[in-house]
Amino acid sequence: MDKAPEPPRSRGANFLLIGAGTMFTAMVISGFLVGYVIDELADTRPFAMLACGLLGMIGGMMKVHEVSTAADRYHARQAEQEQQAKQTDESA
Secondary structure, X not given: OOOOOOOOOOOHHHHHHHHHHHHHHHHHHHHXXXXXXXXXXXXXXXXXXXXXXXXXXXXXXXXXXXXXXHHHHHHHHHHHHHHHHHHHHHHO
């Protein structure tokens, strides 16, 4: 009883997860840069840089969570569609 090989899954959601680390890093760096500029303009070193860096970290974590949740939903939907296709093939 040899099983037929399963068709390859779509890798679209996996590519989103690859970029999650980059998104997080970019948001943290941009937060620190915005804070640095505010500190230079207002002469409030280092308070704005720390505050904006913290906001960048929080925003980055939220974005990574959003992307990973979307990837999980995508994989669950794909598995559900595969299961429905198998059920239709069995009933036919």
